[in-house]
Amino acid sequence: MSVLSGKNVLLGVTGGIAAYKTTYLVRLLVKAGAAVKVVMTPASRDFVTPLTLSTLSKNPVLSSFTNEEDENDTWNNHVDLGLWADYMIIAPATANTMSKMVAGNIDNFLLAVYCSAKCPVYYAPAMDLDMFKHPSTAHNFAQLASYGNKMIPAGTGELASGLSGEGRMAEPEDILSFIEKDIQSQLPLMGKTCLITAGPTYEAIDPVRFIGNHSSGKMGAALALEMANLGAQVILIMGPSHVVTDHALIDRIDVQTAQEMYDTVHTHIHKVNYAIFSAAVADYKPVHTADQKIKKKSETLTIELTKNPDILASVGAMEQRPFLVGFALETENELEYAFAKADKKNTDLLILNSMRDKGAGFGKDTNKITIIDRERSITEFETKPKSEVAKDIVNEIIKRTL
Incomplete structure (x- = not known):
């Protein structure tokens, strides 16, 4: 191409x-x-x-x-x-x-x-x-x-x-x-392949209802475009999202559930140089999914949930793995939880968002990030459009790998 x-x-x-x-x-x-x-x-x-x-x-x-x-x-x-x-x-x-x-x-x-x-x-x-x-x-x-x-x-x-x-x-x-x-x-990532997850996952309760979140997929799409613009072939695994990702070097695969995202990641992970997990994956899913719409028969409804597979941790545990970037969205004790996640998931870089920061969070066109590397060094950035945030993240990846 x-x-x-x-x-x-x-x-x-x-x-x-x-x-x-x-x-x-x-x-x-x-x-x-x-x-x-x-x-x-x-x-x-x-x-x-x-x-x-x-x-x-x-x-x-x-x-x-x-x-x-x-x-x-x-x-x-x-x-x-x-x-x-x-x-x-x-x-x-x-x-x-x-x-x-x-x-x-x-x-x-x-x-x-x-x-x-x-x-x-x-x-x-x-x-x-x-x-x-x-x-x-x-x-x-x-x-x-x-x-x-x-x-x-x-x-x-x-x-x-x-x-x-x-x-x-x-x-x-x-x-x-x-x-x-x-x-x-002039394309530093020419010949490289990057896998990116983006957007939410939807876990079906019945044919009508689901467990999900407000992630739009905008951050992951911006990362995919930035990587592609620098020459990388991108495999973008996108949860339900209306965000358009039109680029010749982006191969988009649409999925719905955490399990589908997990399976798709592990189908492709062995052939990539970089993996960026920006998707907001649902932590839990219903144990049983009803075949028909659940009728409103009582004042309460109990749904038993079970854990979804941890995609980031599964890749971090691989003996031969790509350069690994994870995301953490926190609402309190942000750095403490982010350090713990970086250690547990074995990330090379962890991108921390706080819901308490103005301009950060789901659905927005801007973001405010803090990057934590393996040595626990912290780099903070101001609130920026997500396209500019993607440039900052990709620049940090290039600095550490090329």
Whole structure:
């Protein structure tokens, strides 16, 4: 699976003969699973048609701030387009366009989008041999690198002028390979697998009623997304939850009960590098589950409960186990109970939540955590959005394992 799967890629096409290759590049990007939008300079339309690129990308192609043929057309927002992209590719990047990128000369829509982009920008130079060897071109390469742009090395071969040498735009396959390898080199968890449990479990009393809790699964979902964004393949075992987890590297398995979660964990635990148990698993379940809805016949109802299997403890007791992260939600004597749980469950990290902390607890978009490691060192964090809390947790995992 490509690291570009599920990503938004913005392709900028400028006016060089190599623009015809962008038809193949768009196909490769779409095949890799990326959502592709194309922006063209006016000059590039002489070399490849917007209709072709629009058909291949399945998105409208833009080349100006407005549709010049329709005075009532809406303004094309270059800022929104720049923010939409996870990656921007300018191919071909002509000497003319590169000089404008260096100088900040925004005289067309593509350059406005480029200057608005907050994402990594790759560019594939394409020009004749003498232009490629000119001192101004070397200067522009250096300046673009200083801005954080990444050059996809030009190839050597026959050029449009009939000369042979350096300056030929890289082939679409090589452009895709360069970008994928560059992205992979920046993903510290590439090649790693992480198992995460999230959400509540529901223990049936009868076909209508159940024992459960208010966990939403938001924290576990945020952790799954953060691990996946850093390159890890994630097995997310999710209890009943409406939280959406849409990422190419997340394999979501939905379960209902603690026993189902336990069984699913132990099906996959032997092939993972990390295990994060953020689910709020029900401690007890009914001994007997009624086949039919229990009718209201008396003033009281007694339900006999039995313990559910302890998923975290079962993994902590394994002789060969992954790096183990547990969660503890407490309402009193928080540190005392958390230390005891960390020792008993044999965790590498324990994430402590207190229901007494404002912004923490079930169903919220924020959380406040304290991390306890094997040496009983404590790291406290402020209340943050759960997406930022997930970053803090994953950073602590990476610090201790890579």
